[in-house]
Amino acid sequence: MSAPVPAETTKGERTRERLRRAATRVFAREGYEATRVADIVREAGVTQPTFYLYFASKEAAYEDRVEAFRQRLQQTTLGNLLDPSIPHAEFTDRVALSFRRFLDLMAEDRELTEIGFFQPPGCTITKARLVHWVADNIAREQADRLFRGDLPAELIARLLVGLLEQFGRMEASDDRRRELARACAELFCHGTRPPPG
Amino acid sequence: MSAPVPAETTKGERTRERLRRAATRVFAREGYEATRVADIVREAGVTQPTFYLYFASKEAAYEDRVEAFRQRLQQTTLGNLLDPSIPHAEFTDRVALSFRRFLDLMAEDRELTEIGFFQPPGCTITKARLVHWVADNIAREQADRLFRGDLPAELIARLLVGLLEQFGRMEASDDRRRELARACAELFCHGTRPPPG
Amino acid sequence: MSAPVPAETTKGERTRERLRRAATRVFAREGYEATRVADIVREAGVTQPTFYLYFASKEAAYEDRVEAFRQRLQQTTLGNLLDPSIPHAEFTDRVALSFRRFLDLMAEDRELTEIGFFQPPGCTITKARLVHWVADNIAREQADRLFRGDLPAELIARLLVGLLEQFGRMEASDDRRRELARACAELFCHGTRPPPG
Amino acid sequence: MSAPVPAETTKGERTRERLRRAATRVFAREGYEATRVADIVREAGVTQPTFYLYFASKEAAYEDRVEAFRQRLQQTTLGNLLDPSIPHAEFTDRVALSFRRFLDLMAEDRELTEIGFFQPPGCTITKARLVHWVADNIAREQADRLFRGDLPAELIARLLVGLLEQFGRMEASDDRRRELARACAELFCHGTRPPPG
DNA sequence: AATGAATGAGACTTCATTCAT
DNA sequence: CATGAATGAAGTCTCATTCAT
Numbered sequence: 001m002s003a004p005v006p007a008e009t010t011k012g013e014r015t016r017e018r019l020r021r022a023a024t025r026v027f028a029r030e031g032y033e034a035t036r037v038a039d040i041v042r043e044a045g046v047t048q049p050t051f052y053l054y055f056a057s058k059e060a061a062y063e064d065r066v067e068a069f070r071q072r073l074q075q076t077t078l079g080n081l082l083d084p085s086i087p088h089a090e091f092t093d094r095v096a097l098s099f100r101r102f103l104d105l106m107a108e109d110r111e112l113t114e115i116g117f118f119q120p121p122g123c124t125i126t127k128a129r130l131v132h133w134v135a136d137n138i139a140r141e142q143a144d145r146l147f148r149g150d151l152p153a154e155l156i157a158r159l160l161v162g163l164l165e166q167f168g169r170m171e172a173s174d175d176r177r178r179e180l181a182r183a184c185a186e187l188f189c190h191g192t193r194p195p196p197g
Numbered sequence: 198m199s200a201p202v203p204a205e206t207t208k209g210e211r212t213r214e215r216l217r218r219a220a221t222r223v224f225a226r227e228g229y230e231a232t233r234v235a236d237i238v239r240e241a242g243v244t245q246p247t248f249y250l251y252f253a254s255k256e257a258a259y260e261d262r263v264e265a266f267r268q269r270l271q272q273t274t275l276g277n278l279l280d281p282s283i284p285h286a287e288f289t290d291r292v293a294l295s296f297r298r299f300l301d302l303m304a305e306d307r308e309l310t311e312i313g314f315f316q317p318p319g320c321t322i323t324k325a326r327l328v329h330w331v332a333d334n335i336a337r338e339q340a341d342r343l344f345r346g347d348l349p350a351e352l353i354a355r356l357l358v359g360l361l362e363q364f365g366r367m368e369a370s371d372d373r374r375r376e377l378a379r380a381c382a383e384l385f386c387h388g389t390r391p392p393p394g
Numbered sequence: 395m396s397a398p399v400p401a402e403t404t405k406g407e408r409t410r411e412r413l414r415r416a417a418t419r420v421f422a423r424e425g426y427e428a429t430r431v432a433d434i435v436r437e438a439g440v441t442q443p444t445f446y447l448y449f450a451s452k453e454a455a456y457e458d459r460v461e462a463f464r465q466r467l468q469q470t471t472l473g474n475l476l477d478p479s480i481p482h483a484e485f486t487d488r489v490a491l492s493f494r495r496f497l498d499l500m501a502e503d504r505e506l507t508e509i510g511f512f513q514p515p516g517c518t519i520t521k522a523r524l525v526h527w528v529a530d531n532i533a534r535e536q537a538d539r540l541f542r543g544d545l546p547a548e549l550i551a552r553l554l555v556g557l558l559e560q561f562g563r564m565e566a567s568d569d570r571r572r573e574l575a576r577a578c579a580e581l582f583c584h585g586t587r588p589p590p591g
Numbered sequence: 592m593s594a595p596v597p598a599e600t601t602k603g604e605r606t607r608e609r610l611r612r613a614a615t616r617v618f619a620r621e622g623y624e625a626t627r628v629a630d631i632v633r634e635a636g637v638t639q640p641t642f643y644l645y646f647a648s649k650e651a652a653y654e655d656r657v658e659a660f661r662q663r664l665q666q667t668t669l670g671n672l673l674d675p676s677i678p679h680a681e682f683t684d685r686v687a688l689s690f691r692r693f694l695d696l697m698a699e700d701r702e703l704t705e706i707g708f709f710q711p712p713g714c715t716i717t718k719a720r721l722v723h724w725v726a727d728n729i730a731r732e733q734a735d736r737l738f739r740g741d742l743p744a745e746l747i748a749r750l751l752v753g754l755l756e757q758f759g760r761m762e763a764s765d766d767r768r769r770e771l772a773r774a775c776a777e778l779f780c781h782g783t784r785p786p787p788g
Numbered sequence: 789a790a791t792g793a794a795t796g797a798g799a800c801t802t803c804a805t806t807c808a809t
Numbered sequence: 810c811a812t813g814a815a816t817g818a819a820g821t822c823t824c825a826t827t828c829a830t
Binding site for chain 2 (some may be wrong): 031033034037054071091109119120121146147148151155156158159161162163164165166183186187188189191192193194195
C-alpha cells in the first residue's frame with residue numbers, strides 16, 4: 001500500500017496542470033463568455049501562445065474542465081444505486097449518504113462544480129445527463145419497491161437534481177454538509193407535510 | 198363605463214416596446230454576454246443609436262427585462278400563501294394549484310422566464326429572492342401547522358424552487374402543465390417513498 | 395451630351411472609395427498575404443473598424459479589387475473581336491490595335507493590374523478566364539480564316555496572353571506603348587523568323 | 592569502372608535533404624507567405640528547432656529552393672543556343688527541341704518549378720533573368736540571321752518566356768509535351784497567320 | 789544532431805458606444 | 810425621433826524564432 005506514484009511530471013505536464021487550474025478558477029469566477037484567455041494565462045504565469053500549446057482554443061479548455069466534472073459526477077451517481085435489501089429503518093440514512101456523497105463531491109472543488117454544474121453553456125447538458133443517470137437508478141429502485149411507482153422515474157430524478165441545484169453551491173463545513181444531506185434525504189423521502197396525528 | 202384608457206402609444210413608446218421585445222428574444226436565445234446590441238436592433242428594426250435613446254446600455258436593457266420577470270414572480274408568490282383553514286383533504290390540490298400558477302407564469306413568456314430565471318448573471322439573484330419570498334410564506338404556514346416544523350422554512354422553500362428549476366423550462370401544453378403541477382405537489386408534500394402497507 | 399453625373403457621393407461612398415483606392419495600392423505593393431488591414435486603413439485615413447463597415451474581410455476587399463479588374467479585362471476582350479471583312483493589308487495594324495487596347499487598359503491603373511493580373515492568388519483565375527475569352531474570339535476568327543486553323547484556338551489564345559504577361563507590366567509612355575503593341579502584333583502574326591529571301 | 596561515389600550521407604545531410612524536399616512541397620502548395628515553418632517540419636518529420644539548424648530562416652530556405660531552380664534553368668538556356676549552320680529545313684524542329692528541353696525541365700520537378708517560376712516573390716526575378724539569358728542567345732542568333740533583325744532581341748526573348756509561362760505549368764505526358772513543344776515552336780517561328788495562298 | 793517548451797510581436801476581427809446631423 | 814458614419818478598446822489566435830537541454 002503505497003501512495004500513488006504521481007503521474008509523469010515533465011515540465012509540460014506541470015504547465016498543463018497550472019493552466020487547467022487557472023482555467024478552472026477564471027471560468028468559475030467570470031463565466032465562459034466573460035473569461036479572457038489573457039486572464040487564464042496571467043493566473044497560470046505563462047504567455048498567451050503557451051495556452052494554445054496545450055488547448056486548441058478557449059472553448060476546448062472549457063470543455064476539458066466541464067468533462068472533468070461530469071466524469072466525477074457520473075462516478076458518484078453510479079456508486080449511489082441503492083441495495084434492494086436495505087432494512088426499512090435505515091433507508092433514509094442511506095439516502096442521506098447518497099446526498100452526502102453528491103454534496104461532498106460538489107464541495108471538494110467548488111470552482112469545477114461551478115463550471116460543470118451551475119454555469120452555462122455547459123450546465124444544461126450536465127444536468128440533463130445527471131437526470132438521465134439518476135433516472136436509471138431510480139427506475140431500478142422503483143422495481144425494487146424502494147420508491148413509489150406512481151410517478152415516472154425521471155420526475156423523481158429531477159426532484160433529486162433540483163435539490164442538488166439548491167444545495168450544491170452552499171459553503172458549508174463537513175458537519176454542516178452532513179446535516180444538509182440529512183435534511184435533503186428527509187424532504188426527498190417524506191416531503192414537507194407534518195406527520196399525521 | 199368608459200372605453201379602456203388606451204395605453205400611451207406615442208411613437209416613442211411603440212419603439213421602446215419593440216426594443217423590449219427584441220431584447221427579450223435575443224437575450225433569451227443567446228444569453229447576456231453573447232447578445233450583441235446589433236442583434237437586438239436588427240430584430241427591432243431600428244438603428245443602434247436608437248437603442249441608446251431608450252436604454253442607457255446593454256446592461257440596463259437586460260436589467261429592465263430581468264426586473265420585469267421578478268415583478269411577476271413576486272406577485273405570483275404572494276398570491277400563493279395558503280389559507281390556514283384549508284381542509285386537510287384538499288391540501289395537496291391546493292399546493293398543486295400553487296405550482297400550477299408558477300408553471301403557468303413561466304410558460305406564459307418563455308423568453309422572459311429564460312432571462313429572469315435560468316440565465317446568468319441575473320438568475321442567481323432572482324432565485325435567491327424567490328427563496329426568500331417563498332420562505333416567508335412557508336414560515337407562516339409552518340406556524341399554521343401546514344408544513345412540518347422540524348426543518349427550517351428556507352430548506353423547504355429551496356425544495357420548491359428546485360422543483361421549479363427542474364420543471365419551469367419544460368415545453369408543455371396546458372393540460373400537461375396541470376399534470377406536472379400535480380406531480381410536483383405530490384413530491385413536495387409526500388416525497389418519494391411508497392405508501393406504507 | 396453632358397459629362398456623366400458623378401454617382402451619389404454620400405460621405406459613406408467617399409469613404410468606401412478611399413478604402414478601395416488604398417486597398418488597391420497596398421495589395422499591389424505588398425501582395426495579398428503580406429498586406430495588413432492596418433496598412434490599408436492608414437493609407438485611407440480611417441480606423442480599422444471602419445474597414446469592416448465596408449468590407450466583410452480582407453479577403454472580400456481583395457476580391458472586390460480583383461473583380462473590378464476582371465470586368466474591365468473582359469470588356470476589352472469582347473471589343474477586340476476582329477471583323478472578318480478586314481482588308482488583308484490592314485490586318486497586322488488591326489491586331490496591333492487590339493494589343494494596344496490591352497496594354498492601355500493595363501497601364502491605365504497599374505496597381506489594379508498588378509493585383510488582378512500578376513499577383514496570386516487571383517492572377518491564375520484571371521488568366522484562365524482571359525484565355526477562355528480570347529479563345530472564343532480566336533475560334534471565330536479561325537472560322538473566318540483570319541488565323542491558321544492547324545492549331546487549337548486555345549493555344550493561340552495562350553500565345554496572346556503570354557505576350558500580355560510579358561509586356562503588361564512595362565512602364566511605358568503612350569507612344570512607347572504604341573510601338574510595343576505594334577511589335578507584339580508582328581510577333582503574334584508572323585513570328586520570329588526572318589522574311590524569306 | 593568504380594562504383595558511383597556515394598553522395599555524402601551523414602545523418603545531417605539526409606535531414607537537410609528531407610527538409611529541402613518538404614520545403615519544396617509546401618512552398619509550392621501554399622506559396623511563400625502562406626507557408627508555415629510548422630508545415631515544413633511536419634512533412635519532414637523533424638522539429639522546428641531542427642529547421643533552424645539547417646536554414647537561417649524561412650526566407651533562406653525559400654531562397655535555397657529558388658536558386659536551385661534558377662541554376663537548372665540557366666543551364667538549359669545555355670544549352671539551347673542555336674548552331675548557325677543549322678539547315679533551313681530543320682530549323683523549326685530545332686526550336687521545338689529547345690522548347691522541349693524547357694518544358695521537360697519544368698515538368699521534371701513541378702513543385703520546384705512552381706516555386707522558381709510561377710510564384711512570388713521569386714518568380715519576377717527568375718523571369719527577368721531568363722529573359723536576359725535568352726536575349727543573349729537571341730542576339731547572337733540574330734547576328735547569324737536565324738531570327739528577324741527588325742525587333743530587339745529582348746522582345747523576342749520575351750515572346751519565348753511568355754510561351755513558357757503559358758505552357759510550363761501544364762500537366763502533360765512525355766508525348767504530349769513533345770506536341771506542345773512543336774506547337775510552341777511553330778507559333779514562335781511563324782506566328783498565327785494562315786500560310787498565304 | 790536534435791528536441792521539448794516557450795514567447796514576442798502582431799494579425800484579423802468584433803462590439804458597445806458616440807458624434808453630427 | 811431617428812440615423813449614417815465612425816471609433817476605442819479589446820479579444821482570440823498564429824507564427825517565426827529561440828532557449829536550455
